Amino acid sequence: MKKEFKIKAPEVFNLELTLDCGQAFRWEKDENGAMCGVIGNTLYKIKQENGELSFNCGKEEFDSVLRDYLDFDRDYKTLTESFFADEHLKAAVSEFNGIRILHQQPWETLCSFIISQNNNIPRIKGIIKRLCESFGDEIEEGWYSFPDAERLCGCTVEDLAPLRSGFRAKYIIDAAEKVASGEVNFEKIKSSDISFGREELIKIKGVGKKVAECTLLYGFGKDEAFPEDVWVKRIMAELYPDGMPECTKGYEGIAQQYLFHWRRNSESFK
DNA sequence: AGCCAGGACAAGT
DNA sequence: ACTTGTCATGGC
Secondary structure, three states: OOOOEEEEOOOOOOHHHHHOOOOOOOOEEOOOOOEEEEEOOEEEEEEEEOOEEEEOOOHHHHHHHHHHHOOOOOOHHHHHHHHOOOHHHHHHHHHOOOOOOOOOOHHHHHHHHHHHOOOOHHHHHHHHHHHHHHHOOEEEOOEEOOOOHHHHOOOOOOOOHHHOOHHHHHHHHHHHHHHHHOOOOHHHHHHOOHHHHHHHHOOOOOOOHHHHHHHHHHHOOOOOOOOOOHHHHHHHHHHOOOOOOHHHOOOHHHHHHHHHHHHHHOHHHO
């Protein structure tokens, strides 16, 4: 008998949208409609149906891993309603209700967003998939862990050639070396103010402001981190020439996720 | 076929 | 301090 745990879904929660809105790159939907992905060394299958969430694990594992990963205990209803003070955010949130910010593992987040630079999402997913298949461990048939920094810091650019990551290969290696050696200290980034993380992460070659902000938001849970990619820059130029509205203060990163997805996908921009 | 992609870097003003 | 060309690769 396979393990299963069910729980009532929060009122504001869209699993599929959250796992496929450009913050994580490895989740796939299977033939039963369950979202499947690897966290650490475990394959998780999550399904949202009729206001309920089901997981292929026990309650203890849900509490120790997925509760935090899915940002389960944050009150998104109250938070997003506070965004309604701004008309554009109200439109974005209303159209794509239920997007949440994931709390992913820092190294995977950093590495993934290094790969993301000047790249498109389908191709980012392909490179990351090849990275895991080439250097991760096969934890179940066809499913691989994300290779840790220690595993990658011994690699050369030629070793990474099968990924077809282009000029980013050397950046991945520099990140692996600085993280594995502790020159970039994840524990200290985690426990420090966001300004420390901003300075620390850009010591890595290939990590600029945008990649650093993504890592701080999705990997270190810094809600105020504000990644400005080409889409968010468009939004800022078009709708917020004087900066983000006051109602997002302290949660700019979360507001950013709605704006990013809205600007890319809404029919109202086509 | 050509433009663009969840950018960063180096060289040039 | 700001602007511009360049970097691999391939999706659309």
